[in-house]
Amino acid sequence: MSDLLSISDLERADVEQLLDLTDHFVEVSARPIPKVPALRGKTVVSLFYEDSTRTRLSFETAAKRLSADTMNFSVSTSSVKKGESLRDTALTIEAMGIDCIVVRHKSAGVPWQLTRWVDAAVVNAGDGWHEHPTQALLDCYTLRQKRGSLDGMHIAIVGDVKHSRVARSDIAAFTKLGAEVTVVAPPTLLPPAIETYPVKVSHDLDAVLPSVDAVYLLRMQRERMTEALLPSLREYTSTYGLTVARAELLRDDATVMHPGPMNRGVEIDGDIADFDRSVIVDQVRNGVSVRMAVLFLLLGSGSDLHNAIPASESEERSA
Amino acid sequence: MAERERRMTRPTGGVFVARSRVMDADDIARATRRMAHEIIEANSGLDDVCLIGLQTGGVPLARALANALAEIDGDDVASTEVPLGRLDVAFHRDDIGIRPTMPEAITDVPFHIDDKVVVLVDDVLYTGRTIRAALDALTSFGRPHAVQLAVMVDRGHRELPIRPDYVGKNLPTRHDESVDVTADGVDLGELR
Numbered sequence: 001m002s003d004l005l006s007i008s009d010l011e012r013a014d015v016e017q018l019l020d021l022t023d024h025f026v027e028v029s030a031r032p033i034p035k036v037p038a039l040r041g042k043t044v045v046s047l048f049y050e051d052s053t054r055t056r057l058s059f060e061t062a063a064k065r066l067s068a069d070t071m072n073f074s075v076s077t078s079s080v081k082k083g084e085s086l087r088d089t090a091l092t093i094e095a096m097g098i099d100c101i102v103v104r105h106k107s108a109g110v111p112w113q114l115t116r117w118v119d120a121a122v123v124n125a126g127d128g129w130h131e132h133p134t135q136a137l138l139d140c141y142t143l144r145q146k147r148g149s150l151d152g153m154h155i156a157i158v159g160d161v162k163h164s165r166v167a168r169s170d171i172a173a174f175t176k177l178g179a180e181v182t183v184v185a186p187p188t189l190l191p192p193a194i195e196t197y198p199v200k201v202s203h204d205l206d207a208v209l210p211s212v213d214a215v216y217l218l219r220m221q222r223e224r225m226t227e228a229l230l231p232s233l234r235e236y237t238s239t240y241g242l243t244v245a246r247a248e249l250l251r252d253d254a255t256v257m258h259p260g261p262m263n264r265g266v267e268i269d270g271d272i273a274d275f276d277r278s279v280i281v282d283q284v285r286n287g288v289s290v291r292m293a294v295l296f297l298l299l300g301s302g303s304d305l306h307n308a309i310p311a312s313e314s315e316e317r318s319a
Numbered sequence: 320m321a322e323r324e325r326r327m328t329r330p331t332g333g334v335f336v337a338r339s340r341v342m343d344a345d346d347i348a349r350a351t352r353r354m355a356h357e358i359i360e361a362n363s364g365l366d367d368v369c370l371i372g373l374q375t376g377g378v379p380l381a382r383a384l385a386n387a388l389a390e391i392d393g394d395d396v397a398s399t400e401v402p403l404g405r406l407d408v409a410f411h412r413d414d415i416g417i418r419p420t421m422p423e424a425i426t427d428v429p430f431h432i433d434d435k436v437v438v439l440v441d442d443v444l445y446t447g448r449t450i451r452a453a454l455d456a457l458t459s460f461g462r463p464h465a466v467q468l469a470v471m472v473d474r475g476h477r478e479l480p481i482r483p484d485y486v487g488k489n490l491p492t493r494h495d496e497s498v499d500v501t502a503d504g505v506d507l508g509e510l511r
Contacts, residue, residue, distance in 0.1 A: 024422045028410065033459040036410035038420075066410075296410075302419035 003122040004294055005111045006131040007172040015140065015176055018293050022141050025292035028065065029285075038300045039068035042099040047073045047089070048125070049080075049105040054260055054284055055125050055135070059102045062291035066300070071098070086110065087117055094118045099299055103127075121298040129163050135259055136169035138290040140177055142283050143214060146255055151178035156208050157199075158184045158240060159218030159267050162191045162229075166259045167218055171199055184208050184240065188229040205240055209249040216257045217242055217267045233266055243269045255279055335499050337506035341490060344503050347471065350487035351380070354469055355387035357485050358438060365392050367464065368436045369402035373453055374424040376442035376500060378405050380471055384440060402435075404428035408452035426456075433461040438485075442500035444470040447481035471500050 007015070028036055044063040046056055056072075063070045073093070075081070080089060086105075093101065100121040103111050108130035114122045126132040143150055155174050161167045161183050174181050175198045182200040183190065194201055202208050209215065220233065230236050237243070242256065247269070250256075256268075256278040264270040273280060342350070362368050365388060372381025385403045409422040439453050450468060457463065471487035476494060492498065492507065499506045 021422070023425065024407070024410075027426050028459075031459045032461060035459060037455065038410040038415055300415050301421050302416065 002298060003111070003115050003124075004133055004298065005115070005122065005124045007133045007136050007169045007176070008131070010133075010176070012176050015137070015173060018137055018290070018297065019141050019144060021293040021297060022137075022286070022289050025065075025289040025296070026286070028292070029289050035065050035067060037067045038296055039063070039066040042066075042068040042299050043071060043097065044068045044100045044102060044295065044299075045071045045073060045093055045098050045120075046125075047093065047101050047103045049075050049103075049110075050126065052104055052125070054287065055104065055132075058284070058287040059123075059125065059134075059291050059295075061288050062295055065288070066292055066295055068099075068295065068299070071096075086113070090114055090117050094120055100295065123294060123298070126165055128165065129168070130165050131169045131172075132165040132259075133169050133173075134287070134291055134294060135166050136173035137294070138283055138287040139170055139216070139257060139259075140173050141286050141290050142257070142279050143174075143179075143255065145282070145286065146279060147213065149178075150174060153179040153213040154182070154211055155179050155214045155216060156182045156184050156202075156205075156212045157216045157218065158205060158242070160189045160221055161185050161194070161218065162189045163221045164218045170216065171197055175199070182208055182212070186230065186236070186240065206246065206249060209246065209254075210251065212250070212254055214255040214257060215242065215250065216259075219259060219261065220263055220266050222263075237266055241265075241267050241269065242272050244271055247272050247275075250277070253277075257283060260284065333510040335497055335506075335508055336511050337499065337508040339507050340504055341472075341498075341507050342488060342505040347487065347502070347504060348383075350471065351383045352387050352391075354485040354487060355384055355391055358384070358388065358467075358469070359392060361467070361484065362436055365401055367434065368438060369404065369430060369432065370438050370440055371404040371406050371428065371453075371457075373439065373441040373449060374405055374407040374422075374426070377440045378424075379502060380442055380469075380500075381405075381440035384438075384469065402430040404430065406439075406453060406456055408449060408456050411452035411455040413448060413452065428460050431461060432457065432463045434464045436465045436467065437463040438467045438469055440469045442471050443498045444468070444473045444481075444483050444486075445476055445498075447477045447479040450481050451479050472498050472505055474498050 028034055046059055048056055060070050098120050102123045102125050103114060104125040105127050108128035110127050111122050111124040124131060124133055157167050171181055182202055184202045184205050254277060258268055258280050262268055262273055359365060370381045370385055372378035381403060385401050388401050405427045407422045407424055407426045409420050412420055467484040469485035470483045472490050473483055473486045474490050474492040497508055497510050
């Protein structure tokens with residue numbers, strides 16, 4: 001059994017296999033009864049230490065469309081409030097006989113740590129600022145659906161890259177599939193070692209927009225803004241927000257993306273979110289199918305992502 | 320997934336080595352035309368009849384049957400084309416978790432099957448488990464009036480109470496043999 005922990009673990013072929021498999025689940029989702037018995041008898045637990053609407057519902061819908069049983073764990077109503085450790089919580093859940101843990105946590109690396117403690121497959125649904133692999137997969141799928149292939153595309157990722165796990169996973173996935181990525185952000189919102197990322201860096205959104213095939217707007221994560229990184233949100237919007245006026249710079253065939261939840265009027269103008277070049281609703285819709293593909297590959301297919309896991313790590317786990 | 324693909328899928332599969340030719344291309348064409356006549360006869364025409372080929376071996380056969388039906392029925396029913404679909408049953412198999420299971424090709428049923436007569440089409444009928452999975456898959460598309468089964472080769476060894484309505488050829492086989500159906504003909508042989 002294997003896990004989905006990060007995009008960086010995967011080869012290009014693994015990503016493509018998952019996207020190809022997603023096609024089948026898009027078809028299943030379009031059936032009059034969008035449900036297949038592929039994971040009957042399997043149990044998937046959502047272990048969410050952070051708030052989430054779409055990711056959690058998306059995984060739950062995906063598991064249910066595969067006929068798996070789902071259990072939900074929400075920190076606010078659980079024994080974590082009584083001081084139970086992550087390890088004890090994980091072992092308790094595993095003792096109930098589960099096959100997969102979908103975990104979101106505010107600390108990077110928690111999914112890895114879980115794989116050392118439990119035999120169930122672990123899927124990373126977001127760990128701190130680090131990675132959010134299924135979001136990147138659904139973004140790739142949405143772009144592929146729209147454009148056929150990511151090879152040679154130019155994608156701008158705009159906004160709070162520093163605090164964004166979506167940005168890290170997307171950069172890894174987009175470049176793996178052959179796209180060129182430019183991150184656009186004020187210097188204070190870039191990660192410290194941005195020069196080690198396979199991206200170009202710009203601080204001028206207006207200069208970048210005319211040449212992009214897709215613009216990906218990150219959410220301003222006010223809950224992670226503990227330092228004074230910006231003078232004000234209004235100033236951010238005037239320089240880095242996708243306003244109606246700024247959207248005029250985009251090519252007619254350019255695609256607008258956002259991982260949600262949107263701060264309308266901050267990083268994206270409310271009118272842009274709803275216009276025809278925006279694929280934000282497609283992203284959510286494809287999210288369910290992508291997560292079906294991930295769960296099926298890990299729990300049902302009999303093949304796995306094993307080759308993608310570095311040998312050192314699998315040795316550690318079997319030891 | 321037809322027997323041919325499933326048997327050739329790693330890690331259980333191997334390379335098919337033909338031993339004897341059972342049907343040639345002309346035999347297949349004649350059997351297809353006969354089955355088309357039988358479908359029209361059994362359903363008193365083609366009203367409400369649709370064909371669904373099972374991925375991947377049943378799909379070309381379903382297309383050939385649709386062509387044969389159009390030729391035969393062409394004059395009197397104003398050449399109405401029989402709806403033609405494709406179905407991959409991987410997610411409905413009963414051996415998920417026992418052997419590697421991945422969908423082979425797309426599912427595409429671009430019509431409503433409610434109250435229709437669905438003719439499932441596959442190349443080889445063996446244990447019947449693929450057909451069971453296909454019957455299960457059909458329920459997520461609707462409730463047909465009836466489901467019938469057309470196969471080019473029935474090789475026996477059923478493990479479920481399933482029988483074909485239209486058969487190209489009954490071919491007694493051993494378990495360790497394998498049947499390979501292509502447009503060129505039907506071969507009996509082994510997997511090595």
